[in-house]
Amino acid sequence: MTVKIEIQRGSAVPLSRRHPKFLGQGMLKGMEVVLDHWFKSFGPKLENFSQTAGIFTTEYPEERLKLAEAYRNLPILLYDDETGQELCTSCLQCEKICPPQVIHITQTKDPSTGKLVLAAAEFIIEYDACMGCGLCAEVCPFDSIKMDHHYELSTADHASLTMHKADLLRPVSYYQSLAPTFWEQTKENAYKKLQNTVKRRSGLLGIAPSMVGKVQPPETKPAE
Amino acid sequence: MEALINYLLNTALNLHAPEWVILLIRHLLVATILFLVVPFQMLLLTYFERRVIARMQDRVGPNRVGWEGVLQPIADAVKMFTKEDIVPAAADKGVHLLATGVVVVPTMFMLSVLPWGPGMTPVDFETSLLFFFAISSVSAIGLVMGGWSGNNKFSLLGAMRAVAQMISYEMPAILSILALVLMTGSMSISKIVEAQGGLIANLTDLPKVPDLGLGWLLFTPVGFLAFVCFFISALAEGERTPFDIPEADSEIVAGYMTEYSGMKFGMFYLAQYVLNFALCAITATLFFGGWQGPGVSQLSAMGANNQLFSILAGALGVVYLLLKTYFFFFTMVWIRGAFPRLRIDQLMGLGWKFLLPLTLVNIFSAAIWAACIHWGPEQGLAFLSAFGPWKRWAIAFLSTLVINLLAATLLVRINSSAESSMPKLVEDQKFGAVTLP
Incomplete structure (x- = not known):
């Protein structure tokens, strides 16, 4: 009795298993392979994926793999290192596009005139419900919202995952260290827009809370 | 040891103990020592096995608890103790509990007849091998109890497989020991170990060889x-891969252990x-000389004058035995890393059609060996006493070698021809063009 197999697609590899010279040759060969792996596991750690025998484990808390620049975890807000000006103008684009609707922005009103200022008074992202899609960072016209690389956010305190503006703000240099080439591409545009924004702000409005006192507030415009 | 206790009680404390x-x-x-050693051996072996098999599979293995993970088995034990003990509602509760004891106690007994070192056999009697x-x-029996009482199909299947496997592999194991x-x-x-002094040839066969x-x-x-047959049978009896059919986790969950949890598991x-x-x-004891090794017999000979040397000889013997034992455990893990599980018909075929006849032939060669070495005119083999001990040993070696080789090749041929009569895939399959890097 013979069994015939018809294979249409060319994905089968014919293996020629030569007749063994002695009983147990294949078994001994298999054991040799395993022992070889065992010996090589004591050698240096593997460097690239073409090496097949040896340890390639990255032991996480002590060793970490380098994250790609395009890696994204959860969003953060940027402010300028020198002037402390936030890049966010509270245009609400991100709040509108956010699929799980976890972004909540309160726009700033000038206390003296009661008019809207191009800065966010409060900016809340619920990290617990954020799905990290990165749409907010994509849509932001001012390059203010970016995706962070920090991923160790596990906590027993649920409320602490509601991130307020002060928790979200990072200096531009921080983002530059995460994704230097991406920042290089958008840097010019971002600063140009920031300059325009700053012109329409006054006093301490729009300055990152952590930078208040450290930077000189821009000169207040003369009342028109 | 008795002398020491006698000295402590009767001479030092003057208690007149009978x-x-x-x-x-x-x-x-x-x-007490044995019962303390056994669980620690188990802890050590689990850790050892996990680390070794991990490295064979290019992993690191448990290395977090304590230095390089040495406390991992203790963490596991704590986990086992604190787990909920679940007994199925439909289980035969008494038998369910008893089975654990019936399984553990015999294994502890097994260690009591092992010669751990020269003169260090806990219980030494004439038929200890049989025991x-x-x-x-x-x-x-414990396995069947555990498998039956759980009232679970997988448990029962596992128990049946375990017993079938144990019975069919007990036979070649004991025949090879015979x-x-x-x-x-x-x-x-202990006498089998003592007989293994010497160099290549042992002292009972050739009294003049140097005793290393x-x-x-x-x-x-x-x-x-006998060693090859026995080790294969030992793998099957200890339910090690490739013979872990009774607890094949991909087929029958965990076999007879399915309904056990917590410390019963x-x-x-x-x-x-x-x-x-x-x-x-x-x-290690029967084939690799147990505690025998270079230096042990010399040290124990010096121990006649100085008690310290006999203690040293004992310690060296224990070290030799444990080294050999761990080497075999490493081999078991090695085999586990290399081979997949056998099918149950392959298991039975290997046991009954290959190992059993081979061990029977081996007993025949052993008889020839014994005759060549020990027999003389009383048994009607007067011509043998004409040769010197070296010649008799050489005759015994060569004749048994020829017999065993012939038997092995014959059995391999018979078994492989039986296999080749099974239907096979034909060669002329249609393969597409495949290029591999």
């Missing part, structure tokens, strides 16, 4: 074949590792 009290204390002490294998089969009994003329494990403790039975054709686990340890130790 002999039976001294014996009782001696046995209690030895039993060792008789008591090892008792745990099969060859050694013929060669050494003794059923006492290397006259292992492995170095004879009979002993070698831990007991089965303990029994298994202790059994594996005992099987490795008996392999």
Whole structure:
């Protein structure tokens, strides 16, 4: 009795298993392979994926793999290192596009005139419900919202995952260290827009809370 | 040891203790040591196995708890103890509980007849080899109890498989050991070990060889074949891969252990590792000279004058035995890393059609060996006494080698021709063009 197999697609590899010279040759060969792996596991750690025998484990808390620049975890807000000006103008684009609707922005009103200022008074992202899609960072016209690389956010305190503006703000240099080439591409545009924004702000409005006192507030415009 | 207790009680403390009290204390002490050693061996073996198999699979293995993970088994034990003990509602609760004990106790007994070092056999009697294998089969009852009482299909299947496997592999194991009994003329494990002094040839066969403790039975054709058969059978009896059919987790969950949780499961686990340890130790003892090794006999000879040397000889013997035992455990893990599980028909075929006839032939060669070495005019073999001991040994070696080789090749041929008559895939399959990097 013979069994015939018809294979249409060319994905089968014919293996020629030569007749063994002695009983147990294949078994001994298999054991040799395993022992070889065992010996090589004591050698240096593997460097690239073409090496097949040896340890390639990255032991996480002590060793970490380098994250790609395009890696994204959860969003953060940027402010300028020198002037402390936030890049966010509270245009609400991100709040509108956010699929799980976890972004909540309160726009700033000038206390003296009661008019809207191009800065966010409060900016809340619920990290617990954020799905990290990165749409907010994509849509932001001012390059203010970016995706962070920090991923160790596990906590027993649920409320602490509601991130307020002060928790979200990072200096531009921080983002530059995460994704230097991406920042290089958008840097010019971002600063140009920031300059325009700053012109329409006054006093301490729009300055990152952590930078208040450290930077000189821009000169207040003369009342028109 | 009795002398020491006698000195402490009667000379130092002047208690006038009778002999039976001294014996009782001696046995209690030895039993306590054994019962302490066994769980620690199990802890060590689980850690050892996990680290070794991990490295064979290019992983690191548990290395977090304590230095390089040495406290991992203790963490596991704590987990086992704190787990909820679940007994199925439909289970036969008494039997369910008893099974754990029936499985563990025999494995502990097995260690009591092992010679751990020169003169360090906890219980030494003439038929200790028989006792060792008789008591090892008792745990099969425990497995059936555990499998039956859980009232679970998988448990029962696992128990049935376990018993079928144990019975069919007990036979070649004991038959291969029987060859050694013929060669050494003794059923006492400690005497079999003592007979393995020497170098290549042992002292009982050739009294003039230098005693380096290397006259292992492995170095004879009979002993070698017996070792191969016995080690394969030991793998099957200890339910190690590739013979872990009774607890094949991809087929029948965990076999007879399916309905056990918490420390009851831990007991089965303990029994298994202790059994594996005992099987490795008996392999080392019977074929690899046990505590025999270079220096042990010289040290114990010096011990006649100075007690310190005999203690040193004992310690060296224990080290040799444990090294050999761990080497065999490493081999078990190595085999686990290399081979997939056998099918149950392959298991039965290997046991009954290959190992059993081979061990029977081996017993025949062992008889020839014993005749060549020990027999003389009384048995009607007067022509043998004309040769010197070296010639007799050479005749025995060559004749048994020829017989064993012939038997092995014949059996391989028979078994492989039986296999080749099975339907096979034809060669002319249609393969597409494949290019591999």
